[in-house]
Amino acid sequence: MKLKDWNFPYEKKIIAIDFDGTITTGDNRKWKRNKYTNDIMYPNMKMINKLREIRDDYYFILWTNRYGKALKSAIRFCKGYGIDFDAVNKNIVPFKSSRKIVADYYLDDKNIDVIEFVERGGKSEKIRNVDRSRNIYR
DSSP: OOGGOOOOSSSSSSEEEOOTTBBBBEEEEETTTEEEEOOOBOOOOHHHHHHHHHHHEEEEEEEEEEOOOHHHHHHHHHHHOOOSSSSEOOOOOOTTOOOOOOSSEEETTTOOOOHHHHTTTOOOOHHTTTTTTTOOOO
């Protein structure tokens, strides 16, 4: 999609969606010498079903740290479950002033509610009791 195709304000909201731990149940790659040796991915079917359900109402950006072969594998995984993206690791509408992905919503398994964080003085239960080894959707 090119900038000239856009009419502001745009008709749909943008969701930036993390891959590992959000679309999948976690990052299950095995690492050796800073390279992964496998790329086993387990689908988070609750998230996948919801994304398919709302797909026509939003623009989707795949927002992940993956690159190269791992990124291609993630895109193929998503397509296999019927999820396609309007952009991958880049803005839908080009903003020359920022490298940050611009979206209305960010779906990420490692998010913290901002209001809760501020109101508790940075002492959110999510921060103190975080267990990254499991995902709530398993």
